Amino acid sequence: MDMDVTSLQDQASKVATDAANLFEEAQKLANQATHLADMAVAGVDGSMDFLSLFTVFVLSCFVGFYVVWSVTPALHSPLMAVTNAISSVIIVGGLLAAGHMDMDFSAVMGFMAVTLASVNIFGGFIVTQRMLVMYKKKNRG
Amino acid sequence: MDMDVTSLQDQASKVATDAANLFEEAQKLANQATHLADMAVAGVDGSMDFLSLFTVFVLSCFVGFYVVWSVTPALHSPLMAVTNAISSVIIVGGLLAAGHMDMDFSAVMGFMAVTLASVNIFGGFIVTQRMLVMYKKKNRG
Amino acid sequence: MSAEMTGFAYLIASVLFILALRGLSSPDTARMGSRYGIIGMTIAVGTTLLDPSVVSFELIMLGILIGGTIGTVVARKIEMTALPQLVAAFHSLVGLAAVFVATAAFYNPEAYGIGERGDIKIASVIEMSLGLAIGAITFSGSIIAFAKLQGLMSGNPITFPMQHLVNGLIGLAIVVFVIMLTSVQSAGVFWTLAALSFAIGFLLIIPIGGADMPVVVSMLNSYSGWAACGIGFTLANPALIVTGALVGSSGAILSYIMCKGMNRSMISVLLGGFGGDPGKSVNVSMLNQNAKSGAADDAAFLMRNASKVIIVPGYGMAVAQAQHAVREMADLLKAEGVDVSYAIHPVAGRMPGHMNVLMAEANVPYDEVFEMEEINHEFSTADVAYVIGANDTTNPVAKTDPSSPIAGMPILDVDKSGTILFVKRSLSPGYAGVDNPLFYADNTMMLFGDAKIMTEKIAQALA
Amino acid sequence: MSAEMTGFAYLIASVLFILALRGLSSPDTARMGSRYGIIGMTIAVGTTLLDPSVVSFELIMLGILIGGTIGTVVARKIEMTALPQLVAAFHSLVGLAAVFVATAAFYNPEAYGIGERGDIKIASVIEMSLGLAIGAITFSGSIIAFAKLQGLMSGNPITFPMQHLVNGLIGLAIVVFVIMLTSVQSAGVFWTLAALSFAIGFLLIIPIGGADMPVVVSMLNSYSGWAACGIGFTLANPALIVTGALVGSSGAILSYIMCKGMNRSMISVLLGGFGGDPGKSVNVSMLNQNAKSGAADDAAFLMRNASKVIIVPGYGMAVAQAQHAVREMADLLKAEGVDVSYAIHPVAGRMPGHMNVLMAEANVPYDEVFEMEEINHEFSTADVAYVIGANDTTNPVAKTDPSSPIAGMPILDVDKSGTILFVKRSLSPGYAGVDNPLFYADNTMMLFGDAKIMTEKIAQALA
Numbered sequence A, B: 001m002d003m004d005v006t007s008l009q010d011q012a013s014k015v016a017t018d019a020a021n022l023f024e025e026a027q028k029l030a031n032q033a034t035h036l037a038d039m040a041v042a043g044v045d046g047s048m049d050f051l052s053l054f055t056v057f058v059l060s061c062f063v064g065f066y067v068v069w070s071v072t073p074a075l076h077s078p079l080m081a082v083t084n085a086i087s088s089v090i091i092v093g094g095l096l097a098a099g100h101m102d103m104d105f106s107a108v109m110g111f112m113a114v115t116l117a118s119v120n121i122f123g124g125f126i127v128t129q130r131m132l133v134m135y136k137k138k139n140r141g
Numbered sequence C, D: 001m002s003a004e005m006t007g008f009a010y011l012i013a014s015v016l017f018i019l020a021l022r023g024l025s026s027p028d029t030a031r032m033g034s035r036y037g038i039i040g041m042t043i044a045v046g047t048t049l050l051d052p053s054v055v056s057f058e059l060i061m062l063g064i065l066i067g068g069t070i071g072t073v074v075a076r077k078i079e080m081t082a083l084p085q086l087v088a089a090f091h092s093l094v095g096l097a098a099v100f101v102a103t104a105a106f107y108n109p110e111a112y113g114i115g116e117r118g119d120i121k122i123a124s125v126i127e128m129s130l131g132l133a134i135g136a137i138t139f140s141g142s143i144i145a146f147a148k149l150q151g152l153m154s155g156n157p158i159t160f161p162m163q164h165l166v167n168g169l170i171g172l173a174i175v176v177f178v179i180m181l182t183s184v185q186s187a188g189v190f191w192t193l194a195a196l197s198f199a200i201g202f203l204l205i206i207p208i209g210g211a212d213m214p215v216v217v218s219m220l221n222s223y224s225g226w227a228a229c230g231i232g233f234t235l236a237n238p239a240l241i242v243t244g245a246l247v248g249s250s251g252a253i254l255s256y257i258m259c260k261g262m263n264r265s266m267i268s269v270l271l272g273g274f275g276g277d278p279g280k281s282v283n284v285s286m287l288n289q290n291a292k293s294g295a296a297d298d299a300a301f302l303m304r305n306a307s308k309v310i311i312v313p314g315y316g317m318a319v320a321q322a323q324h325a326v327r328e329m330a331d332l333l334k335a336e337g338v339d340v341s342y343a344i345h346p347v348a349g350r351m352p353g354h355m356n357v358l359m360a361e362a363n364v365p366y367d368e369v370f371e372m373e374e375i376n377h378e379f380s381t382a383d384v385a386y387v388i389g390a391n392d393t394t395n396p397v398a399k400t401d402p403s404s405p406i407a408g409m410p411i412l413d414v415d416k417s418g419t420i421l422f423v424k425r426s427l428s429p430g431y432a433g434v435d436n437p438l439f440y441a442d443n444t445m446m447l448f449g450d451a452k453i454m455t456e457k458i459a460q461a462l463a
């Protein structure tokens, strides 16, 4: 009987452990799935999936084609300057890295990107404005 | 001792049941989460979210603006005919309803949409082609 | 076909539609463009048919067969002069199809993955009801436009008291019902919304005169595009959205071009009451004046001895189907060494590009046909302007009388040419109902008669 | 700020960038356009700063402060004639910034939500390494372009044996390393890829002659756009993609326009070996011929008695900074009742629109400045063509000698005008190294001297 009890106790504890293990595993699975769902949902609400981005890309190429061909040749120099300025919108990538919690290598890279892009943004827009104010219509001497 | 054994057995079986219940619950949770993830992922891969669609819409308006202004006035009549034809791409909506499993009211609606849109697609493209073949360059009598 | 692949296929279809319109930037590339459009449509339809939720094909095949046959027959039979009403009729079909799609989505939302019957996602309900309302307006509006253009109903503006108030109230009711539908998704609300939309489409168009119909048709074209966009949002289908936006812009831009060509505002067109049946408002006071009239032989003599003749076609040439006769006459003149070209006013005829199609139909090479801005300065060096069935587009009153209904409308400067020949049946005015003082000018000779018969007579005299 | 809101903000920024370029379709709307661009950039930056993952602002503020100051000072100080090299320098910065962003993403992918260090999503790795490679090429290429334009290194094409083979191999290696990086995400692979990309950028540009640099700068502009697109895909940010595509198209189209204006193919430009320092390849055989030369007084006399003078500015006017002097001379001529206008060849000067900016800087109203197609037929009615520092763009050899390097390039028909005045320092050829037979034409008078000094002398003689 004693043996029985012991074995029973053993068995019970084993079942309990098994159950606990199983539970843990299930929980892990659930967590993972939730994580996946979270990520995917983030994908839905916040950032776009590849197909959408690609569609946006294709349409933007059309817009770019038309909008640039409609620029008057007299303003091709300002066009170069202003595209220079707006292409620095990649500063966005630098900001994300530079503004991150930890101050690591990646943050330094972000800082440099922000600095360089800023040179370009300020420089590009100011040069553009400087050029554009010069274009005047009727003679005013 | 007998009571001890019985109570132990009881306890063990209770623990086991609890564990089993817990496991079941965990599994349910995991399933739910997986389902959620699946749905979200479907959203990501298959159809687009509102923001993406809206972005596409805005860019398309720009493309439409430029592409239509670049149409030569001599071809404004074919333009009307061809836009007529392509706007019937809403046939896609009709196909989904008409091709659905059950033959219900909605399928009939779909059928009608497909029929009307088809008139337009065939009619529109053929009229366009008929007009366009007439535009010729050098005189050929 | 994976979901990603489907998305790419729709994207390709959209790009092909863009290229279809892009092709129209020149007659050389236009046919290629329309082929792109056909391929795009095939891809869009094919992709949808491969959708796993599409399982039964009988109805679909039947629909395409019936619709395709009707469309093909109609498109092959139609006269080029009947284009405006054909386009109007086709629009009405798109509008109605949008209504059907919205209905199908309402009764079977599962098929579109937008929720369950009676419990459709709010965003989808709004998009769907926009599709429904715009579709219904497009339908009933286009039907009226068709009837007026085809002469099935009087082209006169039909007005009644408190029209704008009634329209405003219905418009308001439509908004209310759309909002209601987001919470109470009952068939009653749905169909009331549909009925109201049909009604407003009808009421908005009847007060507009028959001659303003081209602007209306174009505007409804634009609407049908936005309806497609609405449905596109419901189905989360980018191809529908891109196409809808293309069509929407096209219609809007064409209406704008027409309004500008007539120097009228879109608002004044839409408020209606203008431009009934032409000829109703003849101002007879001027008829007493002396208008010189001549015969075909006189015209033939004048043109044979000219070195440069500019032909100005207008609505009357379309009505008389005189384009082929004009072409033959021009050929004879060219054989005599006369320099012949064609001047097209932006709103000549009754739809944008109307005259260009007719000239093309008559095999006139498109590089002999010029837009107003290209050729207007050449009238001063032309010996003869042969104005056939055109009137308002040559009327100098547009420049001189700021109170006239066509004031400010740009015109063709035919009065600068040596002699003006006017081919028309009477001295009655054109679409705008404004008398044309040019009829009484010293260097004008009226050639009274049907445009086709008169031109044929001149050709005989030339031959 | 919710994720949806963020998305809308970026969309608005994108639309503003489109409007910024759209504004440039006319000088009247251009300034408004560039204001849209500034607002768009502010929105894009502001939206990113509100991102919950952006928590520390010290580095950001510092970076913007330093960068902003440098940018402002440089942009205010720079001479308008130094624009080409300024643009090149700015491009190199965008390229380097893209490299830094890609590096940051590689070392801290969590910050961008694209995976974990060493375990980045494959798609993101590819997009990231494209951003890295294109950015690095843009950087080193633009540095060389800058050095050549600024005169820091010789403009001569630097060629070496088996150049194309070496370039091809490096290109191949880049592709291999990009693929490798998708599986082995080690720092070693990453930096090798970066180094190879820097190297190829360098090697691709050194064989291209200094005078071809404008095409190169434009092409690199295009590259910087596509690099932004690559980063945009990595960050799933539509604003970056839209902007990148705009910039990419702009650069590509400008390069195309320049190549067409020179009647050369993009390939021939990129293969290099053409267009070293101007003046090196003078063909002295023609120098013996008689070229009539005159003094400032002769020129003043001719122009004062002319009724129509067309001024043709070229690269030499930019070098001499003679634009203000030209403007003053034109004012004096106008005061004498002479009709003065300016003719701009599409590739006059050293960058697209170069002459237009200089004329605008000198307060010449832009409606007196005409593009080649607009004014070319007017040379036949002009009494004097005042060609100042221009050469290739007027060289009739382009029409007559199919074997010449400028064969087929469209030219300004100055030879049709009554008298041609050429202001330049010698008989040496321009950028293409081709002698100009017009110098020896009967109706040509050479005005040897610096463009600015000569024009000032003429102005004195006129005053």
Ligand SMILES: NC(=O)c1ccc[n+]([C@@H]2O[C@H](COP(=O)([O-])OP(=O)(O)OC[C@H]3O[C@@H](n4cnc5c(N)ncnc54)[C@H](OP(=O)(O)O)[C@@H]3O)[C@@H](O)[C@H]2O)c1
Residues within 6 Å of the ligand: C211, C212, C213, C214, C215, C258, C261, C262, C278, C279, C313, C314, C315, C316, C317, C319, C320, C346, C347, C348, C349, C350, C351, C352, C353, C354, C388, C389, C390, C391, C392, C393, C394, C423, C424, C425, C426, C427, C428, C429, C430, C431, C432, C449, C450, C451, C452
């Ligand atoms: N194109 C568009 O998109 C568009 C759109 C909306 C409105 N509109 C308007 O339509 C008008 C178009 O101007 P338009 O100059 O082409 O035409 P119009 O001013 O309407 O004049 C047409 C003339 O043709 C004559 N005519 C009719 N049938 C004829 C026949 N069988 N044979 C010979 N002559 C005939 C008529 O005079 P008789 O009766 O004396 O023969 C009439 O005066 C403009 O007012 C424009 O604003 C055009």
Ligand SMILES: NC(=O)c1ccc[n+]([C@@H]2O[C@H](COP(=O)([O-])OP(=O)(O)OC[C@H]3O[C@@H](n4cnc5c(N)ncnc54)[C@H](OP(=O)(O)O)[C@@H]3O)[C@@H](O)[C@H]2O)c1
Residues within 6 Å of the ligand: D211, D212, D213, D214, D215, D258, D261, D262, D278, D279, D313, D314, D315, D316, D317, D319, D320, D346, D347, D348, D349, D350, D351, D352, D353, D354, D388, D389, D390, D391, D392, D393, D394, D423, D424, D425, D426, D427, D428, D429, D430, D431, D432, D449, D450, D451, D452
């Ligand atoms: N605009 C662009 O985007 C672009 C891009 C790439 C290449 N290009 C090329 O650049 C060339 C532009 O043609 P272009 O006609 O403007 O110029 P060009 O053919 O290069 O001739 C410039 C002339 O200016 C003279 N010059 C130089 N400095 C001067 C000074 N201080 N005072 C007076 N004269 C001076 C030179 O003659 P002297 O030495 O005798 O004084 C030279 O012959 C074309 O061949 C074009 O293909 C242009």
